[in-house]
Amino acid sequence: MFTVNGNKVKIEEHLTISGYLASAGIDPSLVVVEYNHQIPDRQEWPNIHIQNGDNLEIVKFIGGG
Incomplete structure (x- = not known):
């Protein structure tokens, strides 16, 4: 588990910051x-x-x- 903006999230194997943003549907150019x-x-x-x-x-x- 890791924390994103105060919320616990289950970790996926080999997850990167870019990978998390993509899986969450977050445009990296806007954050x-x-x-x-x-x-x-x-x-x-x-x-x-x-x-x-x-x-x-x-x-x-x-x-x-």
């Missing part, structure tokens, strides 16, 4: 991801494997005026 209290570069997302106990915070950009 910032904090991974274990650090903000990795987007280019690193396909190489970061989520482990049990990890924490993700996903912040979506919302337009407005």
